[in-house]
Amino acid sequence: MKIVSQNGRLTWGGLDVVRLAxxxxxxxxxxxxxxxVDRIRQIRxxxxxxxxxxxxxxxxxxxxxxxxxxxxxRENLWLDVVSGGELHxxxxxxFPMERVLFHGSAKSKPELTxxxxxxxxxxxxxxxxxxxxLSDIAQSEGVLQKILIRVSPGVDSHTHKYIQTGGLDSKxxxxxxxxxxxxxxxxxxxxxxxxxxxFHFHIGxxxxxxxxxxxxxxxxxxxxxxxxxxxxxxxxxxxxxxxFAAAFSPSEESAEIGTFLDPVxxxxxxxxxxxxxxxxxxxxxPGRWIVSEAGxxxxxxxxxxxxxxxxxxxxxxxxxxxNPRPSLYGAEYCAFVANKMDEPAGAPVTIVGxxxxxxxxxxxxxxxxxxxxxxxxxxxSTGAYNYSMASRYNMLPRPAVLLISNGIADTIxxxxxxxxxxxxxFIPERLRASGQGAF
Ligand SMILES: Cc1ncc(COP(=O)(O)O)c(C=O)c1O
Numbered sequence: 001m002k003i004v005s006q007n008g009r010l011t012w013g014g015l016d017v018v019r020l021a022x023x024x025x026x027x028x029x030x031x032x033x034x035x036x037v038d039r040i041r042q043i044r045x046x047x048x049x050x051x052x053x054x055x056x057x058x059x060x061x062x063x064x065x066x067x068x069x070x071x072x073x074r075e076n077l078w079l080d081v082v083s084g085g086e087l088h089x090x091x092x093x094x095f096p097m098e099r100v101l102f103h104g105s106a107k108s109k110p111e112l113t114x115x116x117x118x119x120x121x122x123x124x125x126x127x128x129x130x131x132x133x134l135s136d137i138a139q140s141e142g143v144l145q146k147i148l149i150r151v152s153p154g155v156d157s158h159t160h161k162y163i164q165t166g167g168l169d170s171k172x173x174x175x176x177x178x179x180x181x182x183x184x185x186x187x188x189x190x191x192x193x194x195x196x197x198x199f200h201f202h203i204g205x206x207x208x209x210x211x212x213x214x215x216x217x218x219x220x221x222x223x224x225x226x227x228x229x230x231x232x233x234x235x236x237x238x239x240x241x242x243x244f245a246a247a248f249s250p251s252e253e254s255a256e257i258g259t260f261l262d263p264v265x266x267x268x269x270x271x272x273x274x275x276x277x278x279x280x281x282x283x284x285x286p287g288r289w290i291v292s293e294a295g296x297x298x299x300x301x302x303x304x305x306x307x308x309x310x311x312x313x314x315x316x317x318x319x320x321x322x323n324p325r326p327s328l329y330g331a332e333y334c335a336f337v338a339n340k341m342d343e344p345a346g347a348p349v350t351i352v353g354x355x356x357x358x359x360x361x362x363x364x365x366x367x368x369x370x371x372x373x374x375x376x377x378x379x380x381s382t383g384a385y386n387y388s389m390a391s392r393y394n395m396l397p398r399p400a401v402l403l404i405s406n407g408i409a410d411t412i413x414x415x416x417x418x419x420x421x422x423x424x425x426f427i428p429e430r431l432r433a434s435g436q437g438a439f
Contacts, residue, residue, distance in 0.1 A: 001247045001254055001293050001380065005341035010378050012296055013404030018339045020409060021376045024400055026300040027318030028415075029387050031063075033071060033405035035294035036383075040075045046258040047284065051265050055283040057101055059242045060086050062287025062384035063295070067403055067412040069093035078121065080242075080285045084111040091118060101148075101239075101285065105172050109133060116141050124148045124200050124239070126173055128180070131187055131194070138193035145193060148200040148239055149184055151176045151223075153216040155203050173201065176223050185231045196233065198280055202241025205288065208255070210263045213240055217264050221271040239283040240264060246292030248381045249334035254293060257286075288384035295383020297323060297399075298338065299362075301375040302354065312349040314371045319353010320360040321396040323379070323386045327359040335363045338376040343369035351377060355394050387413070395421050 003010070010017045013032040021028060043056050057078035060069070064086055070093050072079050078099040081087045090100055097119040104111070105126045112130070115123055116138050125131050125147050138145040150173035174180045188196040199220060203212050217240065227233050247254045265282065272279035299316035306312050325331035335351055337343070345367040353360035362379060371377075390398045400415030 001250050001252065003250045003336070003380075008340065008342040010336055010338040010341050012378075013409075014407040015404055015409055017296070017298055017378055018376050020402060021298045021300065021338070024402060024411070025415065026298050026376070027316075027322050027399040028298045029295060029322075029382065029399055029401040029413075030298060030409075031291070031295045031383055031401060031403050031412075033294075033403050036068075036071060036291055037075065039290045039294070040071075040077060042257055043077075043284075043286070043290075046256065047261050050258070051261075051282070053279060053281045054265075055237075055281055057099075057239075057283060057285040058290055059285045059287030060090070061388060063291045063386075063388050064089055065387075065401060065412050066093045067410075068291075069095050078283070078285075080287075084108070084114055087111070087115060087118065087120070097121065103150075105150075109137070113137050113141070116143050116145055119143075120145075122146050122148050122197060124150050125184075126150050128174070128184060128187070131184060135187075135191045135194050139191075143193065144195055146195050146197050147188065148198050148237065149174060149181070149188075149196065150200045150202075151181060151220070153201050153203065153219040155212050155216045155219060176201075176219055181223075182227070182231045185227065185233045189231075189233065196235075198235030198237035198239070200239035200241065202285070203243060205243045206245045207243045207260075208245045210260045213243070213260060213264045214267055216240070217267040221268065224271075225275070234277065235280045237281045237283060238268065239285065242284065242286035242289065244286050244289040246288045246381055246384065248292075248332060250380070251334075255289070257289065290384075292381045292384035295381070295386065297379045297382040297386060299377045299379070301371055301373055301377060303373060304349075304371050312347065314349045314351045314366075314368070314377070315354060316351060316362070316377055317354055318396070318399065319355045319362060320357060321353070321355055321393045322390045322399055323353075323362065323382060324389050324391065325385055326361055326363075327357065328389075333363050333379050333381065335366050335368065335377050335379045337368050337371060338378040340369040340375065346370050351379075355396070392416075392421060397421060 048054050057080045058072045059080045061082050069090050073095050080101045082103045098121040100120045101122045102115045102120045103124045152170050152173035153176045188194045203216050244260045299318045302315050320327045348365040351363040397416035401413035402409045403412045
């Protein structure tokens with residue numbers, strides 16, 4: 001991850017971020033389109049063009065706005081959505097529905113109906129109840145719906161347990177081992193409205209090496225052979241999910257996508273070649289690897305509090321409402337004082353948010369120059385799972401999102417106002433005038 005400063009001020013996408021903070025207010029999410037596109041092109045060079053019969057989707061849960069869907073459309077990736085809201089955003093951005101994968105472990109009937117009606121390219125079915133429901137919906141809509149079955153390969157990935165998803169004890173998917181999968185396959189084979197394209201797994205996020213993906217790929221291919229015999233079924237597609245780690249500080253190397261995927265492809269190529277059958281299409285769906293490092297969040301320092309014998313707290317005007325990841329699962333971030341890039345670091349400080357929770361800590365032990373009120377703090381690698389996870393806790397309006405391309409910053413999400421926060425409130429008539437009289 002490369003950090004550039006000019007005249008002692010941090011720049012992002014070629015623009016002075018202190019000026020962006022002055023013009024647009026803080027907190028502020030700033031995304032670099034050029035960095036997003038660079039990542040997508042690396043996927044093209046080092047995966048899609050390197051291996052035949054491959055496909056890449058962007059996992060929109062990491063960061064989705066209308067503009068982001070348009071970037072993904074322009075760059076010809078597929079889009080993984082996980083809710084009716086994400087699907088609707090894709091639709092409003094004219095995203096080609098045949099390139100949409102609809103995920104989710106508890107999709108509702110209206111969401112499934114919407115996906116079928118819109119012609120979503122794949123529904124990734126999580127469980128038998130959903131399978132039966134989807135079959136009925138597709139039948140009544142007169143659609144032959146292509147699906148993947150999400151399997152749980154029983155692999156524990158080396159990451160925080162809240163972002164592990166492919167272990168035996170997981171709420172996601174149908175276990176790869178056992179009869180459940182055979183029953184699911186037989187069900188689809190007997191359904192006139194569903195067509196089984198193959199299998200999907202996603203084993204966890206922020207994985208720093210290919211080991212877990214390779215283990216899952218091996219587990220899957222060993223089962224594929226059995227399924228051919230036991231259920232008479234061979235997949236045409238295998239989707240290995242996302243989870244490839246992003247860097248969170250300039251001292252970390254940004255991982256090369258090929259280091260994750262070449263060993264996975266080798267596993268598949270060797271197996272299918274030995275079996276003498278064509279390898280299924282292999283699909284990936286990274287989120288954070290594409291957008292995390294492209295984004296920063298700008299905050300303004302509100303106060304600096306020296307607590308003798310404990311810590312120095314630098315309190316900023318945002319926090320867990322715009323970035324819940326540190327409090328949710330201890331995610332670690334790196335920060336700079338954007339207006340003091342040339343000043344030396346002092347003793348470590350703790351950057352804390354403004355929410356009424358002691359756990360609202362953004363960065364522990366940050367080595368920053370001496371901070372004071374009105375300084376602009378830039379937190380790096382917040383492009384994934386920040387805007388998309390933001391809440392309005394403490395009635396804090398969600399920040400605006402800027403997208404920079406070729407040195408031009410466009411607002412792609414307007415920041416919320418206090419009025420926006422009350423927009424969907426309804427006060428029943430009986431409460432409207434209550435208590436307004438004299439005491
Ligand atoms: C099914 C699925 N695919 C892809 C992703 C993207 O993961 P990441 O952003 O870590 O690449 C997730 C993340 O939770 C997921 O659940």
